[in-house]
Amino acid sequence: MTDQTDAKKDAPIPDPRSPLAHRHILLGVSGGIAAYKSPWLVRRLRDAGAEVQVVTTRGAEHFVTATTLQAVSGRPVRSDLWDPAAEAAMGHIELARWADLLLIAPATADLLARLAAGRADDLLTTLRLATRAPVLLAPAMNVAMWEHPATRRNIAQLAADGCHIAEPDQGPMACGEFGPGRMPEPEALVALAARTLSGAAARGPLRGRRILITAGPTREAIDPVRYISNHSSGKQGYALAAAARDAGAEVVLVSGPVALPAPPGVAVVAVTSAEDMHRAVQQRVADCDVYIGVAAVADYRPATAADRKLKKQPDRAGTMTLTLVENPDIVAAVAAREPRPLVVGFAAETHDALAHAREKRQRKGMDLIVVNDVSEADIGFGSDDNRVHLIWEGGERALEKTGKDAVSRIIIDQIAELLARR
Ligand code: PMT
Numbered sequence: 001m002t003d004q005t006d007a008k009k010d011a012p013i014p015d016p017r018s019p020l021a022h023r024h025i026l027l028g029v030s031g032g033i034a035a036y037k038s039p040w041l042v043r044r045l046r047d048a049g050a051e052v053q054v055v056t057t058r059g060a061e062h063f064v065t066a067t068t069l070q071a072v073s074g075r076p077v078r079s080d081l082w083d084p085a086a087e088a089a090m091g092h093i094e095l096a097r098w099a100d101l102l103l104i105a106p107a108t109a110d111l112l113a114r115l116a117a118g119r120a121d122d123l124l125t126t127l128r129l130a131t132r133a134p135v136l137l138a139p140a141m142n143v144a145m146w147e148h149p150a151t152r153r154n155i156a157q158l159a160a161d162g163c164h165i166a167e168p169d170q171g172p173m174a175c176g177e178f179g180p181g182r183m184p185e186p187e188a189l190v191a192l193a194a195r196t197l198s199g200a201a202a203r204g205p206l207r208g209r210r211i212l213i214t215a216g217p218t219r220e221a222i223d224p225v226r227y228i229s230n231h232s233s234g235k236q237g238y239a240l241a242a243a244a245r246d247a248g249a250e251v252v253l254v255s256g257p258v259a260l261p262a263p264p265g266v267a268v269v270a271v272t273s274a275e276d277m278h279r280a281v282q283q284r285v286a287d288c289d290v291y292i293g294v295a296a297v298a299d300y301r302p303a304t305a306a307d308r309k310l311k312k313q314p315d316r317a318g319t320m321t322l323t324l325v326e327n328p329d330i331v332a333a334v335a336a337r338e339p340r341p342l343v344v345g346f347a348a349e350t351h352d353a354l355a356h357a358r359e360k361r362q363r364k365g366m367d368l369i370v371v372n373d374v375s376e377a378d379i380g381f382g383s384d385d386n387r388v389h390l391i392w393e394g395g396e397r398a399l400e401k402t403g404k405d406a407v408s409r410i411i412i413d414q415i416a417e418l419l420a421r422r
Contacts (some may be wrong), residue, residue, distance in 0.1 A: 019194040021049030021264045022242075024405075026095065026131070028104035028124045029069070030111040031059020033174045034140035034183035038064050041105060041186040042072040048190050049264075053095065055079065055124050057111065081123040092123060096130035097406040100246065103193055104128075105166070106140035106183045109151050115163070116154035132409070134200040138166040138189055143179030164196050200246070205416035207248030212288045212341070213241050214281065214295035214330065216256030218274040221305035222322065230296045231381035234258030236346075236404050237294035241266045243408035247416065249290075254280045256295055274298050274327035281330050285341065290415055292344040293331040296381075300324035335365030342419055344368045344411075350375040354389060361391055367418055368392040370411060390414055 025045055029038045038054075045052050054069045056079045066077040078086055078095070090098070104111065104124070111124070115137075120126040128135060137158060145151060146168060159165055166189060169182040184192070201207070215237020219227040234255060241253040242263040251266045254277055262268040269284075271277045274297045285291055303323040313320060335343045345366040347357040350373065357371035371389045374380035379387045379401060387401035390411065399410055 018049040019198060019264060020045065020190070022261065023050045023100045023197060024098050025050045025052050025193065026099040026102045026127060026133070027052050027054050027073075028057070028102065028107070028111075028127070029054060029060040029064065030057045030104065030106060030108045030124070031062055032106040032108045032140050032183075033063060034106035035060050035063035037183060037186055038105065039068050039072045041189055042069065044186040044190045045193070046073070048194070050193075053078065053098070055095075055127060057122060057124050059108065059110070078123060081126055092126055093130055094402065094406075096127050097132075097409075098403065099127075099131050099133040101133050101193055101197055102128060102131050102135045103138070103189070104135070105138035105189055107137040109139075109141045109145045109148075109154075112137070112139060112151060112154045112158065116157040116161075134164060134196050135162070136164045136166060136189075136193060136196045138183050139168055139181075140183035141168075141181050142173060142175050143177050143181045146179075146181040164192075164199075166192050197246075201248045204246060204248030206244055206290075206412065206419075209249045209289040209419065210287060211244045211249045211251050211290045211292065212254065212281065212284055213237055213244065213251060213292045214254045214256075214277055214297070215241065216258040217296050218256045218277055218298045218327075219272050220274065220298045220301035220327075222302050223306035223308065223310045225309050228298055228301070230298070232256070232258075232296035233382045234260050235382070235384065236386060236408070237292075238263055239404040239408040240292060240294055240411060243405065243412045244290075244292075246409075247412050252284055252288075254284070254295075274301060274330070278328040278330045278333065281334065285334055285337065288341045289419065290342045290344065291331070291334045292415075293334075294346050295330075296348060297330055298327055301327055329364065331366065332364045342367050342415065342422065344370065344415060347371040348374045348380060354391070357389070357391055368414065392418060 029035050042052050052073045053075050054073050054077045069077045114125050120129050166184050168180050169184050170180045171182050172178050216234035217230045217232040219229045221227050238260050241251050244251045245265050253266050254269045269280050271280050303325045331345045343366045347360050347369055349356050353371050353373040357369050361369040369391050372380045372386055379385050385401055386404050386407045388399050388407055390397045
């Protein structure tokens with residue numbers, strides 16, 4: 001059996017310029033003969049850099065095996081809303097939040113009818129209602145079924161509900177008839193998936209906005225081989241950059257040293273120290289609508305960085321003293337500008353988190369602060385999940401612990417709301 005860790009290990013290295021690189025595609029497969037193309041579709045999506053989680057209906061299992069789909073996707077196939085083990089690993093709401101796109105291919109006449117009626121009687125239909133990601137349907141069926149008024153009604157309803165429809169191809173069909181109803185080839189569906197994702201961004205709540213984000217740690221040199229830093233991995237800042245891009249913003253990410261690939265479609269400026277980060281921000285912030293400081297910036301740096309490696313000093317009785325000087329406060333400097341962008345900061349706290357964050361928001365002049373209590377296990381520094389609390393003038397919101405992607409989408413919605421009020 002392949003687990004999700006293996007899936008990541010076996011994943012092809014995506015071309016960072018691919019619009020599907022690192023995007024999360026939930027691929028629904030329902031029970032039509034075109035499901036024989038689904039393993040190939042999974043391969044093509046993964047070749048384009050996407051991560052693919054397959055969800056099948058009961059009917060799909062008659063046409064394509066879970067073993068095949070698991071082998072090509074690198075992830076166990078999900079099919080059952082009531083599977084306690086699968087739900088414990090990633091609950092269906094979490095799965096719905098994980099998705100950047102729900103692609104259902106093939107979508108049979110029966111599935112279209114259930115989707116059009118808004119049913120949630122199996123995992124796939126439930127995910128469609130639970131996800132906020134765009135939905136792309138690739139209907140495939142016999143030509144008479146495709147042309148039937150009931151199917152036409154269902155398609156019209158689904159389009160009115162905001163689903164994107166991949167028009168079926170014309171041609172000879174497995175049933176011996178000729179006409180429209182064939183599922184488009186996997187390559188065409190991959191191209192449509194990319195177009196659907198960029199189209200969703202073009203209609204997003206931050207379309208036309210410019211956003212500057214900082215992420216990761218800073219490194220403050222002691223000498224040529226040593227530095228002071230912290231545990232920030234950059235995951236939260238990179239996830240926010242991707243969420244802002246998906247909401248239609250033009251994003252510049254000023255990043256300290258991290259081991260993450262640049263999110264496709266985001267301009268990354270690599271920096272090392274707090275002073276570098278401060279300069280990079282000052283050079284770019286004037287024409288921004290929003291500044292988001294996610295970076296864990298070192299408050300202090302060594303007063304001087306030695307130009308040669310420091311040697312042990314045996315005469316000092318086992319101690320060594322470093323003199324530190326204060327770094328510029330990057331977010332406070334942005335907030336002090338006139339005119340200024342909407343200013344969002346983060347607070348990493350270990351105790352009295354809310355009280356400290358409320359005070360920090362006021363002191364640094366932030367419009368919104370996002371606080372995480374980094375003393376909690378499995379959130380904050382380095383983790384894939386976070387539990388945050390949002391505080392702005394006149395409002396607060398506590399979020400459940402969830403993936404940094406999902407946290408970021410909610411923060412972006414809050415930012416869009418605050419921008420709209422300005
Ligand atoms: O990168 P990950 O591993 O995903 O971890 C995410 C995170 C824990 C780093 C992130 O969620 C977070 O909390 N980032 C802020 C960390 C931090 O430095 O908090 P702070 O309370 O020390 O700083 C408050 C704010 O001031 C932050 O927006 C920070 O960017 C900013 N700051 C701090 C010092 C300074 N000299 N200049 C600043 O702009």
